[in-house]
Amino acid sequence: MSTLTKVLIVLLTIASIFLCGIVVTYVANADNYKQKFDNLSNGYAAAKKNEDNAKTQLNNTIEEKNRNAEKLGEQIASLDGQINKLKSDLANAERDRDDATRKVNSWMTIVKDFSVTVENNDKLVKDALAERDAKENELIKQGKELKGTTAALMDNMAIVRQLQEGSKRLLEEKTELQNKLDLYLRQYGKAIAEPMPVSAAPESVRLTPPTKDIDLNGSITEVDLKTLLAEVSIGAANGVKEGMRFHLTRGDKFICDIVILDVWPEKAVGWLELLQDQPQDQPRVNDRVSTNL
Amino acid sequence: MSPVLQSRGKKIVVADNLYTVILAVAFFVVLSASVFVAYQCYTQYDTIFKIQ
Numbered sequence: 001m002s003t004l005t006k007v008l009i010v011l012l013t014i015a016s017i018f019l020c021g022i023v024v025t026y027v028a029n030a031d032n033y034k035q036k037f038d039n040l041s042n043g044y045a046a047a048k049k050n051e052d053n054a055k056t057q058l059n060n061t062i063e064e065k066n067r068n069a070e071k072l073g074e075q076i077a078s079l080d081g082q083i084n085k086l087k088s089d090l091a092n093a094e095r096d097r098d099d100a101t102r103k104v105n106s107w108m109t110i111v112k113d114f115s116v117t118v119e120n121n122d123k124l125v126k127d128a129l130a131e132r133d134a135k136e137n138e139l140i141k142q143g144k145e146l147k148g149t150t151a152a153l154m155d156n157m158a159i160v161r162q163l164q165e166g167s168k169r170l171l172e173e174k175t176e177l178q179n180k181l182d183l184y185l186r187q188y189g190k191a192i193a194e195p196m197p198v199s200a201a202p203e204s205v206r207l208t209p210p211t212k213d214i215d216l217n218g219s220i221t222e223v224d225l226k227t228l229l230a231e232v233s234i235g236a237a238n239g240v241k242e243g244m245r246f247h248l249t250r251g252d253k254f255i256c257d258i259v260i261l262d263v264w265p266e267k268a269v270g271w272l273e274l275l276q277d278q279p280q281d282q283p284r285v286n287d288r289v290s291t292n293l
Numbered sequence: 294m295s296p297v298l299q300s301r302g303k304k305i306v307v308a309d310n311l312y313t314v315i316l317a318v319a320f321f322v323v324l325s326a327s328v329f330v331a332y333q334c335y336t337q338y339d340t341i342f343k344i345q
Contacts, residue, residue: 001309001312005312006312009312009315009316010312010315012316012319013315013316013318013319016319016322016323017318017319017322019326020322020323020325020326021326023326023330024326024329024330027329027330027333028329028333030333032337033337034337034338034339035337
């Protein structure tokens with residue numbers, strides 16, 4: 001083998017190793033453009049898709065914005081109506097407030113006047129209470145006096161009952177004596193004269209002063225035959241006194257006597273005596289009473 | 294006499310097989326580089342020679 005061949009072999013080997021090393025190094029360090037392309041392509045597709053989605057979302061957002069704008073317009077219109085209504089309500093409320101203020105002022109004046117009136121009424125009430133207490137005390141006194149008067153009246157009523165019983169007994173005796181006298185006089189062809197009332201009063205009646213010719217005249221205003229009491233229209237102002245005897249007549253007919261038991265200024269109450277048996281001869285209202293027949 | 298002088302004095306002779314080995318090495322180097330490049334092309338672009 002020649003020297004030149006040997007040299008060429010060596011140089012070829014060295015060049016091969018050098019070039020192969022360079023190629024291997026380059027290939028090992030070369031970028032994967034296909035992978036980069038795929039990545040970029042995928043990124044582009046994703047970006048495109050994102051763009052579509054973004055456009056869709058944008059359209060949806062725009063539509064929603066339009067709808068919201070319409071709704072907000074409606075709400076603004078309704079709120080404007082409410083604002084106008086509230087303004088009118090505010091004006092009415094202010095008028096009502098002014099009216100209420102005027103009413104409050106008027107009521108304050110009324111309340112002040114009422115307070116003054118209440119104070120005056122309190123004073124009047126106090127005075128009335130004091131007067132009532134005085135009246136009550138006076139009423140108590142009068143009640144005590146009334147009790148005493150009632151007790152005296154009860155005593156007088158007891159005496160009156162006794163007198164009534166005596167009067168009845170005397171009337172019976174009188175009737176019996178008249179019958180006997182009538183029988184006796186008929187034997188001689190005579191008749192008894194008109195019986196005159198005879199007072200056979202008990203002791204208390206005998207103590208009454210005799211009637212004087214003072215010529216008092218009046219009338220019966222009330223009669224109670226159960227208790228034999230009668231009220232006459234004249235009293236102490238006319239000169240009537242307790243114990244006076246009055247004759248009760250109706251026309252020209254004698255009815256009975258009245259002995260005065262109690263006297264008031266304008267009237268008097270008395271005890272009925274010498275009553276007749278006939279019903280038509282019983283004392284009645286408006287019968288005439290007088291001290292002298 | 295030193296050995297250096299003795300080596301200078303003798304001419305070194307390389308056997309021819311050595312150059313055959315060198316050529317074999319170069320061949321395998323080129324072959325392995327080509328295989329590597331082909332492998333890389335196939336793995337990255339799914340082809341060896343075709344341009345997509």
